[in-house]
Amino acid sequence: MHAESAVNSGRTARAVAVSVTVMASLGLIAGGVTWAVLSRLSPPELRPLDWWEHCVLYQIHVRSYKDSDGDGIGDLNGVAMRLDHLKDAGVKAVWLSPIFSSPQVDFGYDISDYLEIHYEYGTMADFDRLVAKAHSMGIKILLDFVPNHSSSEHQYFKDSVKRVGEYADYYVWADGFPDPSNASNRLPPSNWESLFGGSMWEWNNVRKQFYLHQFTTGQPEFNLRNPVVVKKLEGIMKFWLDQGVDGFRLDALPHLVEAPPDATGRYPDNPEVPVKAFTHFQTGTTMQLYTKDRIETYPVLYEWRDFLDQYNEEHGGDTRIFLSEGYANISMTMLYYGTESGRRGAHVPFNFDFITMITNTSAARDFAYVIDHWLTYMPFGMTANWVFGNHDNNRMASRFRDTMVDGLLALDMMLPGVAITYQGEEIGMRDGYVSWEDTVDVLACNRGTPDTYLEFSRDPPRTPFHWDDSPNAGFSSAPKTWLPVGLDYRELNLAKQKRDPISHFKVYQKLTTLRNEKTLSHGRLEVGGLSLNTLYLVRHLRGHDTLVLLFNVGKAPDTVRLERLPYLALPATVYTSSTHSMRREGYRIYSQELTLADGEMLVLRGPPVTCY
Missing domain, CATH: 3.90.400.10 (Oligo-1,6-glucosidase; Domain 2)
Structure with a gap:
C-alpha cells in the first residue's frame, strides 16, 4: 500500500510538472505574441517638447530686411510689416541682429547704450509693438546680445x-x-x-x-574676470526679458576671457x-x-544660465533661452552646453560645422561625418542644431551651388533639433555684389585692398532681402540703400517664387510643414552615403511614416540602389523634391535602382516601421 501510494504520488508530481511547463511555455508564447503585436501596432509614448527644441529659428539682419521709412536702412517697423512672411514660411522664432544704440562701426556689434534702440531702427515703442505682434502670431523674438x-x-x-x-x-x-x-x-x-x-x-x-x-x-x-561686470550684464538682460523678449543670442563667447x-x-x-x-x-x-x-570663459556663461533659469522659474510662461555663438573645436564647443556634473550653459550652442567643414566639393560621406560628428560629441539629453549660413559668411547658395539649395534646406529641416535659417536662404538668395567703393564692412576696409577686399568682406551676404522685382527689390523706396541690392533680384525674389508653381520657397514651406510630423520631432536617425555623392538620411518612428532624404551632392548624375536604405519599403512616394527634379510630389518609386540629377534631392514617404 505504501509503495503504491509512492508511485501514484510520483505520477502526480510529474503530471503537475508537465502541466506547469506547458502553461509556462504557453504563457511565454502568448506574452511574446502580445509584445510583438503591441510593438507592431502601438506607437511609442513620446516626451512633450519645449517650444525651442524642434523649432525653425530665423535670423533677421534688421538693417537689410525691410525699410519702412525710406532712408535705405531696414528697421523694426519693417520687420513688423513683414512678419506675415515668417508666418507663411513656418518660422517659430526670430533672432534679430543688434538693435541697440551704436555708432555702427561694426554695424551694431559696438554698443553705446544697451538699454536704448538705435535711432535708425526705431524706438522702444516700435520694439514693443513688434514683440506684441510677433507673439500674437505665435513667433518668438530673441535679441542679439554682445557681452564681450x-x-x-x-x-x-x-x-x-x-x-x-x-x-x-x-x-x-x-x-x-x-x-x-x-x-x-x-x-x-x-x-x-x-x-x-x-x-x-x-x-x-x-x-x-x-x-x-x-x-x-x-x-x-x-x-569679465570682474564679477561686478558679469552682474551688470546680467542686469541688462533682465531689462530686456522684462520687455518680453524670449531669449538671447550671445555673441563672440570664445573671446570673453583672455x-x-x-x-x-x-x-x-x-x-x-x-x-x-x-x-x-x-x-x-x-x-x-x-x-x-579660455576655460575661464565657461563659468561666466554658466552663471548667466543660472540667472536665466531663476528668471524662468520666478516669472513662469514659456521658457526663455540662450543661443551661443562660438567658432571653436568640438570639445570646447560642447562645453557651451554645460558640464557632465550638471552645470548648464546655452540651450543652443550654434553648430557651424556645415560652414567650416563642408564645401561644394565635399562627398556624401563628408556630410554624413559632419552630422555624426556633432551628435557623437553632444552631451546626453541636449538638443542639436544646424546652421548653413549667417551674416558673417558667404551665403549658402554661393558657397555651394544653385542646384544644391533645396537639398541643403531639406537637410536642415529633416535633421533632429533646431533648424536655423539665415534670411534669404528660403528663396535661395546668393551673395550680392558690393564694389570696393560701396564696401562698408570694417573687416574688409581694415584687412583688404581694392584687389583683395572680397576675401574679407561680410557685405555680400548682408545685401538687402529680395521681396519683389520692383526698384530696390521692394526693400526700400530710397534712391540709395545702405548696401546695393543684388543684381539678380528681378529673377530671384519672394513674390515671383510665391507665384511660380515650383520654387525654392514652396519647397521650404513643404519642409517646414513636414517638421510637424512626429517622425521628425521624435524619430530616430540613420545617415550615410549610398555612393560617393548620394547622401541618405532616414527618420523613423514606430507607428509613424518613415521619411527619407536622398541628396546627390555631386556635379553629375548618380545612380544608386535603394535596397541599401534602412527602414524604407517600396513603393515610396515623393513628398517634395528639388525645383529641377523631374519627379514631382506624389510620384511613386517602385524600382530599387534610381538615378538622381546633379544636386537633386528627393524627400520620400514610406510606410511606418512596425518593430525593431
Whole structure:
C-alpha cells in the first residue's frame, strides 16, 4: 500500500510538472505574441517638447530686411510689416541682429547704450509693438546680445577712462612697457593681434594705459574676470526679458576671457606661425592661444544660465533661452552646453560645422561625418542644431551651388533639433555684389585692398532681402540703400517664387510643414552615403511614416540602389523634391535602382516601421 501510494504520488508530481511547463511555455508564447503585436501596432509614448527644441529659428539682419521709412536702412517697423512672411514660411522664432544704440562701426556689434534702440531702427515703442505682434502670431523674438565688448562711446568706457568708481575696472587695462628705443613711447604688454588688423592693444592718452580690443579699436573688451561686470550684464538682460523678449543670442563667447598677466604686468605672447592667415583660429601671424577659448570663459556663461533659469522659474510662461555663438573645436564647443556634473550653459550652442567643414566639393560621406560628428560629441539629453549660413559668411547658395539649395534646406529641416535659417536662404538668395567703393564692412576696409577686399568682406551676404522685382527689390523706396541690392533680384525674389508653381520657397514651406510630423520631432536617425555623392538620411518612428532624404551632392548624375536604405519599403512616394527634379510630389518609386540629377534631392514617404 505504501509503495503504491509512492508511485501514484510520483505520477502526480510529474503530471503537475508537465502541466506547469506547458502553461509556462504557453504563457511565454502568448506574452511574446502580445509584445510583438503591441510593438507592431502601438506607437511609442513620446516626451512633450519645449517650444525651442524642434523649432525653425530665423535670423533677421534688421538693417537689410525691410525699410519702412525710406532712408535705405531696414528697421523694426519693417520687420513688423513683414512678419506675415515668417508666418507663411513656418518660422517659430526670430533672432534679430543688434538693435541697440551704436555708432555702427561694426554695424551694431559696438554698443553705446544697451538699454536704448538705435535711432535708425526705431524706438522702444516700435520694439514693443513688434514683440506684441510677433507673439500674437505665435513667433518668438530673441535679441542679439554682445557681452564681450561695448563701444568706446559707451558711458561705461568713458567713465573707465576717467577711473570713475567701479567703472575703473570694467575693461581690460594694462600699463605696457617702456620702449628702449624711444623713451617717450610705451610698448603693448603682448604681441596679441586684433581680428580686424593691428595690435589688440590701443593706447589711451587720458588714462595713460593700453586697453584691450579683440575687434576694432572702437570695441573695448569688458573685464569679465570682474564679477561686478558679469552682474551688470546680467542686469541688462533682465531689462530686456522684462520687455518680453524670449531669449538671447550671445555673441563672440570664445573671446570673453583672455589669459591673465604675470606679476610684472606682462601678458603671454601668442605663438607665431610661419604662414600668414586669417581664420577663426589664426589672426595674421599668430595663433589665438591666449585670447580665445579660455576655460575661464565657461563659468561666466554658466552663471548667466543660472540667472536665466531663476528668471524662468520666478516669472513662469514659456521658457526663455540662450543661443551661443562660438567658432571653436568640438570639445570646447560642447562645453557651451554645460558640464557632465550638471552645470548648464546655452540651450543652443550654434553648430557651424556645415560652414567650416563642408564645401561644394565635399562627398556624401563628408556630410554624413559632419552630422555624426556633432551628435557623437553632444552631451546626453541636449538638443542639436544646424546652421548653413549667417551674416558673417558667404551665403549658402554661393558657397555651394544653385542646384544644391533645396537639398541643403531639406537637410536642415529633416535633421533632429533646431533648424536655423539665415534670411534669404528660403528663396535661395546668393551673395550680392558690393564694389570696393560701396564696401562698408570694417573687416574688409581694415584687412583688404581694392584687389583683395572680397576675401574679407561680410557685405555680400548682408545685401538687402529680395521681396519683389520692383526698384530696390521692394526693400526700400530710397534712391540709395545702405548696401546695393543684388543684381539678380528681378529673377530671384519672394513674390515671383510665391507665384511660380515650383520654387525654392514652396519647397521650404513643404519642409517646414513636414517638421510637424512626429517622425521628425521624435524619430530616430540613420545617415550615410549610398555612393560617393548620394547622401541618405532616414527618420523613423514606430507607428509613424518613415521619411527619407536622398541628396546627390555631386556635379553629375548618380545612380544608386535603394535596397541599401534602412527602414524604407517600396513603393515610396515623393513628398517634395528639388525645383529641377523631374519627379514631382506624389510620384511613386517602385524600382530599387534610381538615378538622381546633379544636386537633386528627393524627400520620400514610406510606410511606418512596425518593430525593431
